Amino acid sequence: MNFPVDEIRKDFPILDQKVNGRPLVYFDNAATTQKPMAVINRISEYYLKENSNVHRGVHHLSQLATEAYENARESVRKFINAGSKSEIIFTRGTTESINMLATIVESRVNEGDEILVTAMEHHSNFVPWQQLCLRKRANLKIVPISQQGVLDMDFLKKALNPRVKFLAVTHISNVLGTINPVKEIVKLAHEKGIPVVIDGAQGIVHSKVDVQDIDADFYAFSGHKIYGPMGIGVLYGRESWLNSLPPYQFGGEMVEKVGFDMTTFNHLPYKYEAGTPNVAGALGLEAALHYIDNLGMDKIIEHEDYLLKIATKKLSEIEGMKFVGEAPDKTAALSFLVEGIHPYDLGTLLDQMGVAVRTGHHCADPLMDFYGVPGTVRASFGLYNTEEEVSKLVDAAKKAVQMLR
Amino acid sequence: MTIAEKEQEILETFSMFEDWMDKYAYLIELGKELPLIDQQYKTNQYLISGCQSRVWLYADLMDGKVIFTADSDAVITKGIVSLLVKALSGHAPDEILKADLGFLEVIGLKEHLSPTRANGLTSMIKQIQLYAKAYQIKMKQ
Structure with a gap:
């Protein structure tokens, strides 16, 4: 990948902070994105x-x-x-x-x-x-x-x-x-x-x-x-x-x-x-x-698709992982549940480990009813997210699941 | 043991943990040990409103003491309700109503929880006090 994500992150000072003592991993981009200095x-x-x-x-x-x-x-x-x-x-x-x-x-x-x-x-x-x-x-x-x-x-x-x-x-x-x-x-x-x-x-x-x-x-x-x-x-x-x-x-x-x-x-x-x-x-x-x-929408899409792909692959290694939304034509938002674990519990522990995801119904109650779930955990990717952050999400999810089982 | 002594005991346990991951691990353990509500009471009537995950709470009066049982579909929530049950179950309505529950402040649970979960905790406490109040009136009659 030749997407200059390290350079890009310098444009978003908010990303450089700690949450609960750990570097912030911001995966709630579908709710709102962070703003570059230019804005x-x-x-x-x-x-x-x-x-x-x-x-x-x-x-x-x-x-x-x-x-x-x-x-x-x-x-x-x-x-x-x-x-x-x-x-x-x-x-x-x-x-x-x-x-x-x-x-x-x-x-x-x-x-x-x-x-x-x-x-x-x-x-x-x-x-x-x-x-x-x-x-x-x-x-x-x-x-x-x-x-x-x-x-x-x-x-x-x-x-x-x-x-x-x-x-x-x-x-x-x-x-x-x-x-x-x-x-x-x-x-x-x-x-x-x-x-x-x-x-x-x-x-x-x-x-x-x-x-x-x-x-x-x-x-x-x-x-x-x-x-x-x-x-x-x-x-x-x-x-x-x-x-x-x-x-x-x-x-x-x-x-x-x-x-x-x-x-x-x-x-x-x-x-x-x-x-x-x-x-x-x-x-x-x-x-x-x-x-x-200036960055180029094509390159951004390619970068986000890559993050989605590796996140999906790595998270699927967790036993009982179930993705909500598996359309062939899909982008940047990854909703999931782990069998036997409430999404709020998973979200709370992820937050504790510095990973910001969204848990809940995502303002789509009819959709939650369709899938018969109380909500999901959603990681959504933005142009400044990195492969390393995806690994942190996966490690944190694994640890949370281990604690909750 | 009085409620105050139980609160002190919970505080001592929490003081052993260095970070919140450990405190959560303890809450999860507590959640798993929670005296579970009888299936027949796991209905909408015993659901506590104001919680994002579902929480059922039931109270019974035995020998002048209120016995609480509960359940939730989220295990951390179960741990939180379990803390309250641990401190307050098995006491007379008067004692429950007088308890100041200061230990929650000391643990920092309320500040640490997300606002929706903190609201849920407030709802649980209110519901516990409502049960105690109802049994207090019943006992006077």
């Missing part, structure tokens, strides 16, 4: 030199901030290859992006209509649609998955009928690591005239996203999972869609002209950005995307 510096620089409200003043600082904010939007557009900057809406994150969507499409969904989601969705791409269905007396239909964690494409094809108003699907599962064939899914849905919403919270981090190639109608992601700051996210929406849907929140930059009797609304993307936006967040996200571009 931290960009945010500081903004508050040190450029802070001002955007799109308002004619003064120098306001113009600087506005330009920087709009450049960040352009960087996001380029990163996901959207057709136009108008299609990039800054939000607080994936959850807000999807909630916003599930609210503004409300008038398009009527009693008896259907919304399709999958059994592997994060609560953030499940509950907003479920609640929309409850409000409108529509039906939420679930596309099942196999034991391996692969989407049932035959079921999906049959489920795409004229009553379906939206299909919401995750690009990559945060629990199983499964990479869904989103391009193929969109093609199938579009043949039936059904729009597709993609939860890209993990997809943006572990794949090269080209929204035009995927042909997605909507694609949502968070900044903090792709080495950017918390509190900033994106909703990509096809321009024709966003133009035809109503505003979400009112006030601030989203208005064009306000009168006592009526208000006209600003054009895209501002129509969906009410109130003062998270400018520092957008700039931090831009810095993160540049950081990824």
Whole structure:
């Protein structure tokens, strides 16, 4: 491997610390990633030199901030290859992006209509649609998955009928690591005239996203999972869609002209950005995307796939090891259980040994119910993780299992 | 032995361990020795809410003393509930309600546990006190 991981780690000072007296091994990247100095510096620089409200003043600082904010939007557009900057809406994150969507499409969904989601969705791409269905007396239909964690494409094809108003699907599962064939899914849905919403919270981090190639109608992601700051996210929406849907929140930059009797609304993307936006967040996200571009997404994916492969191989040596999610097309997240051992016990001891993993339901209760497990232990990999850290995880897991048996 | 003496005994045991891995190993051993709840009480009615792993706790009154039995699907949780059972089981409701459980602070268990587990510990203590309170009232009648 010629991935310069030792050099890369120097960009992430937070990794250089001890937990319970042992060097931190951070394997909770699917929950949030650490931030490189480039991101931290960009945010500081903004508050040190450029802070001002955007799109308002004619003064120098306001113009600087506005330009920087709009450049960040352009960087996001380029990163996901959207057709136009108008299609990039800054939000607080994936959850807000999807909630916003599930609210503004409300008038398009009527009693008896259907919304399709999958059994592997994060609560953030499940509950907003479920609640929309409850409000409108529509039906939420679930596309099942196999034991391996692969989407049932035959079921999906049959489920795409004229009553379906939206299909919401995750690009990559945060629990199983499964990479869904989103391009193929969109093609199938579009043949039936059904729009597709993609939860890209993990997809943006572990794949090269080209929204035009995927042909997605909507694609949502968070900044903090792709080495950017918390509190900033994106909703990509096809321009024709966003133009035809109503505003979400009112006030601030989203208005064009306000009168006592009526208000006209600003054009895209501002129509969906009410109130003062998270400018520092957008700039931090831009810095993160540049950081990824400089390293090269292909190389990052190759590195993470390698870590996944060796972790899977080494962990499988533990007696009673069971992986949750064994899709052939899989990336960066490894969920597992050891027979007879509660995931909380395993997670507690791993933490004690300095290994940060996630234990629990991973905000995917329906998925846990499907597998009939109380939760899993999940190790998820990022660009700064090393083969040596994988060995530490495996050694710690072996020791924990020995203690717990 | 009084509750205070039992607390002291637990403290002395814990003071022998140098790091938390050893303390966890001891908790796991305790968990394995926990007087298990009768299968018939391992139902939702005896589940303690507020714990991330499932914990069942049952209390019986024998000769004016409350006898606790419990179980959990997670063994470290079993160890934690076992500490409480060890200290408080077999005592009169009055004594249980008066116990200050200071040993938990000294061991540093609460600070060391993840917030969700610390909440679980608080729930267990509350449930134990509720049982003691109920039996106290019952005995007065």
